[in-house]
Structures are given as structure tokens and as C-alpha cells.
Amino acid sequence: MPDSQRIIPVNIEDQMKSAYIDYSMSVIVSRALPDVRDGLKPVHRRVLFGMDELSLSFRSAHKKSARIVGEVLGKYHPHGDSSVYDTMVRMAQDWSLRYPLVDGQGNFGSMDGDSPAAMRYTEARLQRISDEILGDLDKDTVDFQLNFDDTLKEPTVLPTKIPNLLVNGASGIAVGMATNMMPHNLTEVVDGIIATVDKPEITIDELMQFIKAPDFPTGGIIYGVDGVREAFHTGRGRVVLRGRAEIKVDDNDRESIIISEIPFQVNKAVLVAKIAELANEGKITGISDVRDESDRDGLRIVIEIKRDAMASIVLSYLYKYTPLQTSYGVNNVALVGGRPMTLNLKDMVEEFITFRLEVIQRRTRYELNKALARAHILIGLLVALDYLDEVIALIRASSTPDDAREGLMNGDFIDDKDAFWAKFKDLVEEAQTEELVVLPGKVLSEQQARAILEMRLQKLTGLELDKIREEYAEIRELIDSLRAILESETLQRNIVKEELTEVKQRYGDERRSEISLDTADISITDMIPDEDVVVTISKLGYIKRTPVDEYRTQTRGGRGSRGSKTRNEDFVEHLFIASNHNYLLLFTEQGRCHWLRIYEIPEASKQSAGRVIQNILALPKEDKIRAYISVADLTDEEFLNEHSIIFATKKGVVKKTSLEAYSRPRSNGINAITINDGDQLIEARLTNGSSHVFLATRKGQAIHFEESTVRNMGRTAAGVRGITLNGEDDEVVGMVTLDHELDADKTILVVSEQGMGKRSDWSEYRITNRGGKGVRTMQVTDKTGMLVSLKAVSDDDDLMITNRSGIVIRMSMDNLRVMGRSTQGVRLIKLEKKDAIADVAVVRIEEDEEGEEE
Template sequence: MEADDSRVIPINIEEEMKSSYIDYSMSVIVSRALPDVRDGLKPVHRRVLYGMHELGLTQGANYKKSARIVGEVLGKYHPHGDSSVYDTLVRMAQEFSMRYPLADGQGNFGSIDGDSAAAMRYTEARMTRIAEQMLHDIGKETVDTQENFDGTMEEPVVLPAAFPNMLVNGADGIAVGMATKIPPHNLGETIDATVAYIDDPEIEIDDLMEHLPAPDFPTGGIIYGYQGVYNAYHSGRGRVVMRAKMHEEEVRSGRRALVVTEMPYQVNKSREVERIADRVRADRIEGIADLRDESDRDGLRIVIELKRDANAEIVKNQVYKHSRLQDTFGVNMVALVNGRPKVVDLKDAIRHYVDHRHEIVVRRTEYDLKQAQDRAHILEGLTLALDHLDAVIAIIRHSPDTDAARQNLRRGRYPETLSKPDLRELNVPLEPPVEADRTQDTVQKLLGDEYEKLVQQPEEGHWLTEDQANAILRLRLSRLTGMEREKIIGEYEDIIDKIKELQHLLDSKERRMELIKEELLKVKERFDDERRTEIDYTGGDDIIIEDLIEREHVVVTITHQGLTKRTPIDTYRTQGRGGVGMRGTGKREDDFIEHLYVCHSHDVLLLFTDKGQCFWLRPFEIPEGSRTAKGRSIRQLIDIDADDRVRTVISVSKDDFEDEDFLNSHYVLAATRQGMVKKTALEAYSRPRSNGIIGIKIDEGDELIEASLTGGDHTVVVASSGGRAVHFDENDARPMGRNTRGVRGMKLPGDQEMVGMISVPPDASEEMDVLAVAENGYGKRTSLSEYRVQGRGGKGLITLNRTERTGNLVAIKGVYGSEDLMIITVNGIMIRTRVEEISTMGRNTQGVRVINLKDGDRIADVTRVRDTEEAENTEEAASEDDASAQNGEMDEDAASDAVDEVE
């Protein structure tokens, strides 16, 4: 049998795919995933509420099985699966999911730990009181309706929503090609902002934010930083950072703990407890001794017990950094506006809601007016009937049937079977009621000039309308008494007053807006509660890495092959002069320590290389290592050339580095091995790049040996390996740009080089000594006063009597006698000794032995430890901590005192 080609319709598959996918996308966007800007509900939420309304499940009713509610919604309105309906009902009943739950659940509806709700056959639900406000006046034709999925009944397109639910309860949904995520807010604050908009439709968003400052999450917590909220309200998109609420308390004798009492919104509590435990085991979070969840029916409580020596603030910041106890709510306020998805800002959201409520009020007023007019119309007929009671009774009594009686009453005619003599016997007026003077009727007197406008009139030639005639026919005999007549008249007068009021409401937009305000404020008075989420306006959007690092003095070392590490300063014990020292670092073959710097962990380090490049680094960014650890390559931290290496470091406090006045009044004074010096304003080094900047222009064959921070009024001492030094005024070297080579600092014989530079503050020249150290372990102190100020560029004065025993001069330092001296050898041996134990001698002397060197070893570098007393306090505090820990006596106060003494 041949195929019938006439029944085959060729279709371009590409066009069909486009068409079908667009239809699917719009269906998801409009009918499933996005809320309506007017009531803040997706279709499934709206259908669940309407279904409960139709079942009469108000707060005054008994609970009904959730399965019964789901069946109602599925059978009548929702064309999708039962799980989507029940999941919606569950979420609407969860206090930790919705700021103001719309369903009142009875049974297991899940928990903040992620436990799922019980099956729908085990749970029961009804509407909450505030949910009833969402459907208030829905029976007054206030909203449009549409056919349900099978066209057998009607469902509302939107709910009246007596409060701005989209902002109050938020929304969350993923559509096709777009998504929405609207945070919940406090009801009272939202209504205050809405009222402010009604009072001034031109109000700015910043002014609205005075009433509605930030989201208010059902689980409380803290909003950390305000920029994300500001962006979200102004543009509809922003990142709101949420933090768990955490405080410190003593959980048992000598044990402190961080206690979490509120979680960020939509964060699973039990999962985060497990995550923190995993991070502790992986050593990503330090200082935690125990972790337990003590939550019960009275509230949430996670206890993070601290180790005895732990810093609570640092542990707290580590927990925030490595868990979802700090989380981000990505605000994306997308809603359906006139059936189309649109990003709305705060003012847009409020404006669309107010427009919706205005339409609700207009339609409700029109409905009430029509009902009042209809009732007035009936009461008018009853009043006329009572005024002509005998005639009405006669007409009804002598009419053959109900239809005839209705028509006779409408026309005001007697039945043809009734003659006038009979009327006289019945004491009925001789003329039919239609001939009565209507201007004298009670109705006309009550309404006055508005009669024709407000009350329906009968057809021409008729006395009553059909509705009035029917009402008279249904009138009970008991209503014919004098008292009942007065009630009818009284009701009629009241209904006329109501008609006038409703008509005035329709004629005045100002009165309608005032009514919207009054109704909103009534909702606020009834349902408002306290804000749950705190706002930390000072917080940043992200965890600052500095907050995770202990504030302490550290030793930063850099080896010849570029390995670096930081070590707490209390790692090194003080030794007497002439000791053999202790190993300060692990050493690779052919490697040795070239640089050692004592600084604060949060300082700014300016790293200058041999080639004159400058890099920016923070000490806490350098990995911490033990005293014998080898460290990490500096090339992993800064983008240094393969044939370059770090020569010197300048440490500047963070506050000073951000002070413009400080930057412009201080200078970097640099010296090169070939005797050049250069002065450049510190401000020129305040904007480094990841690949470094030019610190000083270096000639071929030359290299940087020292860089120092000056105040612009210092003097400078430079020295050569031959043991000579030049002392000159800093102003002899004028300020230059970064990309310059500088000026000559001192003249050098062909076999010598410059080995060091000292920057001398003006108030220190009388007290400072020049410390000179030779490569074979000899050193001495000489008063700076013995070095007269000369012009720069000369050969200089003798500063150390160089001999075969002393070897070449390797370093000069400016000291005061109270410092500790750190000396490092090429074999990695380091000794810490007090400068005051080194003898003071004249310039032209060899000095004394400051360190015993093993055969083949020699001094590589020398640096100072200025804070001797502070370092000793650190060591003492650490020793007391260790002793108390062994005896089990270390308590929170003792640990705090030790830390305070150090800081």
C-alpha cells in the first residue's frame, strides 16, 4: 500500500526546536519559577493558598491532612506532580524558611539540619492568620480569574495580598535562562517603606532604605557589610554577606568556647558542623579542642571549644573563612511585571505593589458599591410597598398566580377581576399606587438630588423593577409590623450613607491611597515583630586574610637561593656573647642565609632586588615554618626574574602606608655595591604591580646592597669592604624618580665594594653607635660622634682596622646598645646576642670576637632586634603558659593577660 504523501507535513527541525524550546522556556518562566511582583507568589504557592481557602482552612478551622490539601490543589488547579505541591506546603510551614510562614503545620515539617518532612499522610495544615490577609476580599471580584488546566473552573490570576509579600517573604526560583533570589524582610519595616512611598511617590531609594535598611532573615544572624545591600536595593542585584551570630563564653572551668546561636539563612546546621570538623582535622582551622551541637527545642547552640592557647578572634575568623557560617545571599530581584520577567529595584517592587493594592481597592469599592446599590434598590421597593401596603396586599391577593402578581406590582395595576366598589370595602385608595406623588415618597426625600444617580430606576411606565417586585413577594408577614418597618427605613438610610461614602472613595484617588495606608498600618499593628538579623555596617564583603593571622612579631629569613619563611620571634632564645649559636634554619647544599628581618606580621614589606626591582609583600603571606624548616621559594610569592634575588626589605606599618602625608614626607634611600646612592619619595612605591616596579635604575655590573626609610632630615653613613666609611647629610642627595641611578656615595678602590649603609635620624646622632662586623667573627661599636659629617663621594674615614685575622668588613649597623644582635653564618648557624655585650672601641681598631666560627664558616649577614624587652616578655608568657598547661592551671584570664602583655 502506498503512503499518502498528502498527510506528511515537512517541518524544519531547527525551527521546530526553537519554537518548542521557547514555548517551554516561557512556560517555566511564567507558570512555575518566577513570582508575580504583585503578590510575590509563584503559581503553585498561590494555588495552595487558594485551595486551603476553598476548603475553609482558616485559623478558626480544624487542621486537615496535608494529603487532602494536596489532592484539592492537584485535582482542581495544579497540572504537575504531588511532590511539587507538598514540598511547597512544607516550605510555607517552615519557620526557618519563611520569615512569616503562610501555612500552619502540625507534625514533622523538617528541620534546619536538612531533615525532610514526614509523608503528607502524616501531617496536617491550615492557613496562618497572616496568610488569610493574602486572600482578604478575594470574594469581591478584586482579582481576575482564569480557567484551570481543564477549563472546568476558575482560579485567581493573582491574590489581593494585603501586605507586600514579595519583599516580606522573599522568593527563590530557577527558570530557563534566568533565576530569581529575593531576600525576606521585616514586615513592619517593609510596610513603613511602602507608606513612605505612598506619601511621596518621588521618594529616592536612599530615603526608602531609612525605613527598610536591610533584609531580615528568619534564622537571624548578621549581615556583614552594607555595600551588597545597597547594590541590591538600587539595581536589583547584589551580594549580601551573612554571618552566624557567635559569642565567646566560658563553658567550664578554664575552658573558653565560641557559641553559635543563629545561622545564616538557608545554611544546613548539621552539615556545617561536619564541615568545621573536617577543616579542623585537615589543619585548615586551628585552635579548636572540641566541637558539639547542643541545639534543642529551646534554640540553636553549637559549641566550639577552644584550646588553651587559642586566640578566640582568630579562630572565629577562620571558622567564618572555611565554613558556611559566613555565606553569601546573591540577591537577584527578578519578578513577573505584567506577565514579563523584569529585574526590579526596591522602589520598583514597592511601586508595583502599591499599584496592585490601588486596583484592589478600586475593584473592591466598585463591588461594594454595586452590592449597596442593589440592596438600596430592594429597600426602596420594600419602603414603597409599606407606604402603599393595602394596595399591594390587594394586588397580590387578587392576582391569579405569582407571575401575574409580579407583573401587576411592577405596573402598579389592580387585577382586572377587582372592581372599585370592592376596593372601597377593603378601604383601599381609589386610584392605583402608580398615580401617587413620587416626590413625596420616603426614598426621594432621603436621596435628594442624588436619587437618579445612585439608585436603579424602574422602566418607563412601571412602578417597581422586577427585583423589587420579587422582594415584595418574598416579604414575610412579620416584617409588616410597625417596628419592622422602622428597621427597613433605618437600614435604607444607612445603605444610602454607605453608597455616598463608596462613591466618594471612587471619585478621590487621595482618599483611596489614604485607605491603603490605613489598611497596611493595621496589618503592621497586628503582625509586626522585632528584627531578627543584625546589621554590621563596618564589615567588609569578604573575610580579610589579615583577620586570620595572629598579630605578632616575627623573624623573616631569606636564603641565598631564595627560600623564605617567617618564624615567631620567641623561637630564638637569648645567648651570651661568644656562644656557638643554634641552628636557625634548614640548609640546602651550597645555600646559606643572606637576610634576616624582624618585623610585625601585618606590616607592609617592600622587597628590593639586586636589579633594583621593588615588590610588595605582607609578612603573613610568607609561610610560617619551624626554626629548622627550609622555607618556601620567594619566587612562589613574588614575580621575580630567574636571575634576580631579593637584596633588602623595608618594613612599613599598614597605617603609615595608607597615610598620604606620611608617604610624601618619607623617602627610600638606596645604595648600590659600586657606591651609588639615591633618594626617592615613599609615595612612588605605594602602587606596586604584581610583576614589580623599578625601585632604582642599576647599571650593568652593579647591584643594590641596601635600602632604608628616611624622614628627609637624616644623615647617612656608608662603608666599604676595605673598612672605610663616609658620613654625609641626606640632603646632599636630592630626591629623584624611581627610574634613576642616583649619585655617588663614596669613592671605592678597584678591589673594594660598598657593604652597608646607615640612615641616622637627627635626634639619634648623639646616642647612636656604629656597629661594624667583619667576616671572620669580629665586631665592635664606635660612637657615631667619631664620624664627622663629610661631603658625599669621598674615600671616607677608617671604621675598622682590617687585617687577615678580621677579614673584610661585611656589615655596618646603627645601634643604641639596648638591641639584640642576630648574626647568621653561611652554614646556617644563627646566634642572638645583646649589642651591649659588644665592646665600644675607636674607629681604628679590630674589635672583639662576637661569634665563634667553625673552620670554613664565615658571617653572612647581621641584623638587629630592637624590641628586646618585648621579645623577653613573649618568651616569659610562653613559658608560663607551658608550665600552667602542664599543671592544668591555665585559665582564660591568664591566657588573656599573657597576650595583652605581648601586644
């Protein structure tokens, strides 16, 4: 035939499709996916089988890893040596497997990702639990297949008593599919399997009462059970795991975070490096030092916290930005009958029970055949002993062993065969199998005849004869028992439970991973107490928060107590009360808006200067905070749409914009209002649409107009005129917004530079048109000084007055009576020479707070 005709044309698409499918199935079945029965991939199974062939049980001495790898490579696994060694190493790491299967000796790596020593340096043997996986392998419990060169046989699956797929999990990437199965606690899994054996119709929710959640070798805390429940029900889900961290306070009141457990498969060294990197880059503030103090006694990572930071907040950011909190996508894909399937929890339990029943049946059948074979031989011996003299005579008269064997099989030693069959017929028939059979016309089988010929002379003693009869009686009981097991599924299921109970008693332990019912997406606010704090911002931009109870209530006219320590020429410019959980909208004098949660502000004592706000916000050095709004929630659409923000500038301009425009925080802030040259933002207030607006100027004028006279504008609008100023040196010092229903008890408070102040009913300020000059609110003189503040107060409020030297006095408003608008007012605070009032803030009186005078 010409060579040209030997070429067979093939469609390249068909060829590529066929080749790729073959490759895919090879990867799926022979490499990447575990078998649902023993939970092992081929390489794991071959390593364990190879070590078993080398007799490396937990009772034996360790053997060089290179010897083990060579055994597995040469006989069963024709791939690279690194694949075999890496597999064996992982099975020896107690941080990789919940129940390690290999007992390693030497350097087998670390949680820091260190590589193990070369295989020529390390040694290994099987763990005791591996005996439960390899046990009964020699009892025909599983099928064997030829190895890669058809010279040896290897098991297709191991007859494990351990539900290895559930307790150790598995992960792998095949072609077009992957598996990621979580480890579980052996005690819980065994209890769940036993419950399923007792009640096959058990539901997954009922099964979860026993198997509660995954249990990781490195411990940690599982947050939320919704993802676990979904994984148990569908085979796919999400498990969120956090490292275990504890906040400790030393003798110097310095907080530190101690991490004693990290999530499964997280590299400890990478975690420590990530924390240090985020601290150096400023993405997580408040960390002064990170140390890895782990030793042979356990894992310990120490994170020292700065004095002005809260450890709970730092820990929350660690959970958010580092692998200290990790989520695992559960994908329970395993080979069932050689085909990949996605399995829920009950599927895996039922498949294991089915496999155990099959192993028990095959083992029982093997043991029954072995018992029948022995009984068959014993019956032959009993026949020979019953005709002992005749058998001896027959053997002595035979010229060759073959003649003697034939004579024994034919029964030539029996005179009366009818009497023989009457006595031994039932015994002969009882112990026959397909392999051990007495042929028609024969008395004994070939095996029985050989056993008689091979019997030692010492068996002819009376004691040995009794032993044979006792052995036969025992083996009869064993045969009856084994047959009863094969005929009864109930007995087989009881054996499954008994063996699992033994496994649980021998290897079961307590859970390592704690289960928390809280959601995994727990917010930082859940870790911060919802308490009111005093927030202060100095003129040079230092910000802090302080517990309210650090400030003492004093009577009007006292000299006050030292508040913030400020730098030279610095003083507290803003002081207000807010809850830790509130959102703080910060507005700068250049019209920018920034967001901050109150708990993100560094906590400090009343005497502390605080921290530069530029280090917290993306704020230019030339800009500074001029106004604030505290909002409980920026996600409530109804609240956002019903409220607006009114702005006021130093030059008397006002603008109103919907709160919704400021509800989407950005790290670098946004433009809140366009500020004209020479102007500055001085105030921003939250309104509900029916508010009244009050503006006061430095020269003692005040205007009162309704909010409705200012139309809503966009974020970048400049606004409209709110009040007409009296000259170039005049400016607006404050804005107040009041509502008839909500603020009926409020009064208008004005304070001058020299410590004078008064309260007036806001009805005394007549409503005028927006943009007018307003009415006089205080007679400005050298004694009073210029107006510095306009506030709305009630009898239930306290007043905090801060002067330029940092002195703070707190006084109750019920000590200051309401006066007419035209009066001069009274002295609120005594000032030292060349001192002046810098800021005034309104504080809600605490119910349990008592007055105190210094």
C-alpha cells in the first residue's frame, strides 16, 4: 500500500475536542478531585498506600522521606518527586490538616510559609489515625487496579473508617470545575453520621444540630451561620473566619492587641507584614509597633496601640483590610462513582454510610469465605481423626503421596460408607464453597486430603484432638455470625455505628473554631459604645474627643477649669457634643465637605491637645474646619429627602441644599458651596423645611427670616444674600435655625468678647425679609466688646465658654434668666487682662450630673 494512502484525514476541530475532553477527564478523575468515599485524591492515596507497603505504621520507626517518595514514584505515581513530597509534607502539617495523616520528623515547614527541608533530611511514618484509613485493606474490601506499567496493583479507594472528606476537607482546581471543601470536627461528624444511620430520613437542619459548622485546624472564630447553612444545604456557600484577638491593657494604661489564632491557610509572616505596611502607609492609624512573638508554645502576634487611638477601632480595621478576617467559598465537588458532583451535607454523609456498608459487606464476605475454608479443612481433620487407624494404614500402604491423596479422597479407608455419610454428610456439605467442594463420588476434597497428609504427628495426641474440636465449634459460631451480618442490613448499620463510636473515642476532640451567631459583616460601630462625647477642634486644626463627664458643671461667674492644652497662639475654636456612632459632616471655610465617624476621632483627655486634623482627613493645610453637622444615619432616604443644609458665610451669604447631596462620603471630600473671594463659610445647619433662620453680625445686628424664603440650590451654587452688613469691618458671627414645634422652649443667646451675654425669647426678633439689616440684638460698647457668638439654648442646656487661653467654664442655662432683646446682658465669665472669649458651645445636661464649684 502506498504511504500516501496510509494517512487518515481527521477534522482538526474533532481532534482537538476529543483530546481536550480526554485531558479534562484525566485531570478531573486522576488528579484534582477527591473521591467522596475516602476523601483522597490519587496522589494522597498512593502516598498512604506506599507508606503502608513499607510497613511505616505509627508503631514502627521513621523512615527517610526520600525512601518513601522513591517507593511511591517507582511503583504508583509516575510524576515529579516534588508533587509526592509536597503532598506528604502537607499531610504532616497540623496547621494544614485538621487531623494530620503523616507523622513527620524534621523540618516540615511553618505557618510563615517556610519551605520544608529537602526530602533527604526529613523522616516520616503514618499517624495512628491513618491505620483507620488503611485497615482491612487486605480483606478484599476495595477494588484494586493495575499501576501505570501494569506490574503491580494499587487500590482504587481506601477502606477508611474515618469520614476523611468531611473532617479534613479538600481543595483542587480541575478543568472547568474546582472543589473547596472545609474541614470539620471529627466528634461532630461521627455524631451526625450515627444520627443519620439511626434516622435515614433526617433533614439537613436536624443534621446541623450535630455538625454545626466547619472546624479549622488553626482555630479562629466563624462569624455568621447563614453562609454555613447555605453550604450545608446546597454544597455552595461562604464561610467567614476571623483570627482570635484579645485587647489587653498594661499597667501604664497602654492598649495592645494580642492575636493568638489566625484564619486557616493564612500565612502568618504575610499577615504581620501586611499589618506593618498598612500602618506605615497610614491606612490604619493608631499602631505604634507590630511584633511576632510566636514560639513552640503557640502563636502570638502583638500589636501595640498608640495612646490616642482605640484598640477596638484598630482591630476592626485589621479585620477589614488584612487577612485577619478571611472568607472561604465552599464548593463541595467530589467524585461519586467516577463522576464529579456537587454534594450537600447529607449527600456526603449518606455516601460515606453507603461506602462503609459496602466495605463491611465485602469484609464480612471475605471473613466468611476464610472461615468456611478453615471449617472445610477442620472437617477433613475430624474425619481423619475419627478413622485414625484406617487413615494411617492407607497412607502406609500407598506407594506415593498422590496415591495416598487419591485414596483419602475416594474414602478407601472407610468400610461402611453409608454409616460415614449418616454421620458426616451435614458437615461435609456445610463447609463447601465454589472453591472448596467434594466432587461427586468422593468422600473428601483435594484440600482436605492434602491437609490430612500434611498433619503433624503431634496432632494425634488427645489434647490436640480436643483443640481441633474446640476450634471447629468456635468457627461454626463465627460462620453463623458472619452469615447473620450479611443477611441483615440492621446488623451492618449497627457495625457502622460501633466502629464510628470507637473512632470518636480514640481520636475525637473539642472544637477549635468558635461559632459566633453575629453577622460576619459586623460594623465598627457595633464595637464602639454609643455614648456622647465632647469633640473639640482648635484654631490650628487639632481635633479630639473626650468623655462628657470629664467636664464639670460650674455656676455662672466662676473662673472655670483648664480645658485643652494648646500650642502658643492656639485656642479651641469648635466644641460640641455628639454620639460616637454619628456621622460628622465637616465643612471648611473654603466650602469643602468631609465626612468622619465620631469614633474615628482620636480619644484624648481634656488636657490633651488632640491630633492634627490633616492627619485624619485629606484636608489642605491652608483650609480649616468652620462648621459641622452631626447626622445619625446617612442611608435613610426619607430623612435625607426631608432635610436640607443651610449655609452662612462671613459676608452674609446664605444657601440651602438638600441633605441627600451630601450623603455619599468620599475620601477626598466634595465641594459643598462656592465661596467668593474674600469670603469664608462660618456655619452650616440642618433644617426640616419649616425652620426660622437667625443671623447675627459682629456689630450687634440680627436678622430673622423664614427658611422657605431661601430656595433649594445645587451643591456648587454660591447662595443669596442673607443679611446686609454695616461696613467693610462688619461680618456675620453666627447662625441659628429654629422650628416652632420642635424648638418652642429655645431662646436666643448672644455672647460678646468681654464675657457679656443674655438670653432673649426668639419671638422678640420680628420676622423680616431675607437680605435686610435686621434689628439690634446687643448694644456693642468697649465694655462688652464685639459680638462673638449667636446660639439657641433652653433651660435644659449647659453652656461651655472657651477663651483664647484655653480656659473652659461650664454653666447651666437655668442660672441665666431670659431678658429683653434691648437689654445689655450680664457677665458670664471673668476674664484675665488681654484675654477674650473664643468660642461658645451648647451642651445637654446629663441627668445624673450635679453642680460643682471650683
